[in-house]
Amino acid sequence: MSEEDDKLAAEWGLDLDDDTASASTDGDDDGADAMAAEWAAMIDEGGDSEDSDGVDRVLNQDEIDNLLGFDPSAADGVELSGVQALINSALVSYERLPMLEIVFDRLVRLATTSLRNFTSDNVEVSLDSITSVRFGDYLNSIPLPAILSVIKAEEWENYGLLTIDSGLIYSMIDVLLGGRRGNGVIRVEGRPYTTIEMSLSRRLIELILEDTKKAFEPLTQITFNLERLETNPRFAAISRPANAAILIELRIDMDDRGGKVEILLPYATIEPIREQLLQVFMGEKFGRDATWEGHLATELYAADADIEAVLNEQELPLSKVLNLKKGETIMFEQSPSDPITLRSGGIDITQAVMGHIGKNVSVRVSRALNPPNVTMAVFEAMDETMEKV
Numbered sequence: 001m002s003e004e005d006d007k008l009a010a011e012w013g014l015d016l017d018d019d020t021a022s023a024s025t026d027g028d029d030d031g032a033d034a035m036a037a038e039w040a041a042m043i044d045e046g047g048d049s050e051d052s053d054g055v056d057r058v059l060n061q062d063e064i065d066n067l068l069g070f071d072p073s074a075a076d077g078v079e080l081s082g083v084q085a086l087i088n089s090a091l092v093s094y095e096r097l098p099m100l101e102i103v104f105d106r107l108v109r110l111a112t113t114s115l116r117n118f119t120s121d122n123v124e125v126s127l128d129s130i131t132s133v134r135f136g137d138y139l140n141s142i143p144l145p146a147i148l149s150v151i152k153a154e155e156w157e158n159y160g161l162l163t164i165d166s167g168l169i170y171s172m173i174d175v176l177l178g179g180r181r182g183n184g185v186i187r188v189e190g191r192p193y194t195t196i197e198m199s200l201s202r203r204l205i206e207l208i209l210e211d212t213k214k215a216f217e218p219l220t221q222i223t224f225n226l227e228r229l230e231t232n233p234r235f236a237a238i239s240r241p242a243n244a245a246i247l248i249e250l251r252i253d254m255d256d257r258g259g260k261v262e263i264l265l266p267y268a269t270i271e272p273i274r275e276q277l278l279q280v281f282m283g284e285k286f287g288r289d290a291t292w293e294g295h296l297a298t299e300l301y302a303a304d305a306d307i308e309a310v311l312n313e314q315e316l317p318l319s320k321v322l323n324l325k326k327g328e329t330i331m332f333e334q335s336p337s338d339p340i341t342l343r344s345g346g347i348d349i350t351q352a353v354m355g356h357i358g359k360n361v362s363v364r365v366s367r368a369l370n371p372p373n374v375t376m377a378v379f380e381a382m383d384e385t386m387e388k389v
Helices: 003-012 018-053 061-068 082-090 098-119 135-141 166-176 195-216 267-277 290-302 318-322 376-388
Strands: 123-134 146-153 158-165 224-230 244-254 257-266 308-310 339-344 347-357 360-365
Touching (some): 098 123, 098 267, 123 135, 135 257, 146 195, 158 166, 166 257, 257 267
Antiparallel strands (some): 123 244, 146 158, 146 224, 158 257, 308 339, 347 360
């Protein structure tokens, strides 16, 4: 220790030896090292935070898929999330139309019988799925080659699509032309469909459309006509790409052969029968109670109604009316045999002939009642307008 240190220790009354001083010096060095390590750790943490908050950080593919809501490994029934959920939020779920599934389940049964008679083979038709899609997304997802038939719903004055994939086309032709069972279907790629293939496909499509008409008969009378056949999806555009539609996928199996039939109906096409498709069971009535209707009809028939017999009507100046005096006579251009008007609630209901029975004045109805201006059709139209609003 230096002399200055000895003097300072003496002033404070401290007795420091060399060992204590060296220990103190070593402690100061250890404290400095600890403090330096602490500052280095803080600097490292600050650097990490800057990296995490910086804009230069690159997302990996999993983070991008989670952000956008795309998960290729997820099943079809998994609820969407992210941007994909926002994109599909405008789609109307077919589950809001309970009768739709019943109609196409009926189509499965009808098509199974029809195709068995058509092919003379063991045909099984099953309903794979009913989903809501966008028209543009569906056109882009069609596996080519395929035959797209544009169908027109005559009563609804709108269109739909019926798509048959190449596997079903070749399988059906193989069955109809006597192909042996167990042989794999040979597909000739890179060539258009022949005339025979198109003709047999047209017959198959017309058969399915006839069964679809029968499936809708309990709900409404509808006729599906085949407008044209297309092999290019761009020429089968019947709706805008962003419009929502119902996609029905049918699976047709003939032993070890078969394929898919897809029916696409835009929501604009089925809009005329939306009320029928909202039914939970066939024949369901909406907002009507037969007991209440009968009670209301009984009360209406028992209600009192005031009837006025109008002899004649004239228009007079207000000055003449104000100057009327007792004893003045107003002449009506009316003879005793002319008909008079019977009025109730300000509405003319019929005409009658004036007379008397004993001391009472009477009228005899001379013709049938006037037809009402307001019918039940007016009220039904008002209900439809309110539902659309």
